[in-house]
Amino acid sequence: MKAIAQTTCEQAWLKAAEHLAEVRDHTQYNLIVEIERPVLHEASDHRIRKTVDGFLRDYGVHPISTVAGTIFPAAEYVNHGARGVYETYPEEVYPEIRLGPSDWGRYAHRLVRWPTSSGNPINPLKTLVEKMKQQLNNGRRMRACYELSLTDSAIDLPLYDPVADGRRSRNGPCLSHVSFKIGATDILYLTALYRSHSYVSRALGNFIGLAGLQAFVCDQTGLAPGPLVSISSYARLETDAGWSVSDALQLVESARLAERG
Template sequence: MQMPIATLDDRVSVSSAWRNAVGYLKQQPGRKCYNLAYMVTQPDAWTQEDASTIAAFDEFAKGAGRHPVTTVANTIFPLACYRVRGADGVFEHYPDEIYPRVKTTWGTYAERMLRRRDAQGNLLRHRDGQLVNPLKSLTEKLRHRVAAARGTKTHYELPVSDEVFEISTYDPVRDARYPRGGPCLSHLSFKLDPSNNVRLTAFYRSHFYLDRALGNLVGLGRLQRFVADQAECDVGPLTLIASEACVESSLGTAKAAAVNDFLAKLGI
């Protein structure tokens, strides 16, 4: 059976986009769909709806024994490191000092954007001895392009692979042995539009809308804001594409009835 791409209406903020996607997925057979796509027009905005939705989610997640939004968001972008130490806090302090203390079997997106490793787990270096830092290379190239007001505006990629302008988070050396698990976020693609706004498209191989998606959206918005700041640009839209997306019927210790009650309180 052929299934069309599920393209949802644009939403202004990340929480509004999340609520809309959860509402759509609830109505689908098995509470999931293939090829879900939508756009957040102001991903770095912070509205009262964002605050209330995230507060409600965090309370629910705590009761279910799951991670709050900020914990999930920090796996994509370590905001506290940026606020306290600036860009060096992201590029150097987080991967060298913080990540080794907090790393688990999940939540490695930020480290994958900031370092590259070989099959034995050794850090890769450029010929000059500098550590390979895909995110830093990408932001430097974007900044140079904007300053020069010329050059291509469409090839700033982060496969989270080892190409400098690709950030792919899926690494076949590290992840191929897992029949399930590993990074769900597969690729990040940054573009400069004609107005020099930084646009971001994030590709997920699978996306779990209760356990991860809200925190993922917040983290992606923060990452996009950081890249735009480093390139001295404004933030453009954030586009999410998931080859498979679902909203779980239960989460942690929260069974179906508790999940349904939580979503009903949010008007979903």
């Protein structure tokens, strides 16, 4: 196990990536990363992000913004408010970006359209927000009952479908569970559990997407954003998309140089 704590998404990614660069096989079981201020982005963070984004674009894989959008549709929220998240994204955007029947989908879609046995999908994210608002308004605040998990319960936020996803050994969803907690001072904690985490192509975009989701829930409830924690049961500096180990290590070094300016 390795625990890392940093202030911003970019700083946390860089510190965790540096750790993976140094360990055997560039992998770590149970990598825990705490991001103290996930919605903060300093000048040095933009330089880190630009470096990682340039690397990903050079190899023709999804840029950071696309990866972040698989978790939270920030553009639809900016342009259309909560309706953009709850309606525009699942009804208009998602059908255009889904790759076909073999595509498992997007986390952002599962958050707002989870199938049920009745055939009528539920909106777990909206239900969670409404539940939080009700708790906050009536003064009886339950601090640890806001989950986005494996189940199809109306009080959970489902991300991993054990029936459909359990048959996939690769190219399936890696984010399994998202948990929200209300702190004693009305701050919102977010904890995300990954079964596997690719730190070159995915992790930074994942952090930014989760931060966007957390900020959305804060906007809707009036809570303040607290720390974001990512728990990766298996994390790695991967070489799946054409780059070599030395390329991945050079990326980490370049990101550190960019951070220093």
